[in-house]
Amino acid sequence: MKRRTAREKALQALFQIDVSDAEPTAAIEHVLEEEQGDSYLSRLVNGTVEHKQEIDGLITRNLEKWSLERLAGVDRNLLRLGVFELKYCSEEVPANVVLDEAIEIAKLYGDDQSSKFINGVLSKVKQQLI
Template sequence: MSRRLARETALQVLFQRDLTKETLITAEIVDCWAAEFVVPEASRPFAQSLVDGTIAHQEEIDQTIASFAQDWTLSRMANVDRNVMRLATYEILFCPDIPGRVTLNEAIELAKRFGGEESAKFVNGILDRVVASVSKVEQKGPINK
């Protein structure tokens, strides 16, 4: 299974949605992009789950990004950067089976491939703080009463 191709597919769908303000993202749209990236059939459900999860939790994701993006509003961010960070933040917050550092590295690679000259550095700076904040919460563990 190629998770990188699935992430690229999810990014394209989220980018398109952000650009067109499309509210309904169907499996057909994800399949269309998956075909474009030659995503193996076994990886397509992962792409779909990334898209669905990111959209379902976008408000919380955007709040998280905004809280770590000093002097930047989401609307000022490049569309690619914003959606790379949304996708990665979804993984970091809601996919505990994927290590945060793996997600961070994948996001940096997406930013290098699809973003501008400074995208990887920008994405890394914000997502590194998101990963660190989640790690701190995990380190505290459950509260025993």
């Protein structure tokens, strides 16, 4: 599975977990729809869920005039995914790749403003983590 596909599937699984309190394993199985699983997909979903409080704290500190709860579900979970990759996958994935991927996925799944919003917040988080 390509990493882009793993990120998209991870976003879908995280959205399910966020909306319906699904278990990570069940959410991953649901989004795979009989496809073969992927270790990077599992790492993204499980890692984001495991570090959710810390990730949400980083996001919240970098939101201006927004609360995490008010964000669109897609944007909130894409930010979580991006922050997880920035913080915990930096040895493997360059920060600029994480930002580019998140922006492109936001264009597919978010609204007209999502990509700019995701870019702004993740850029701030990236600066803090460097």
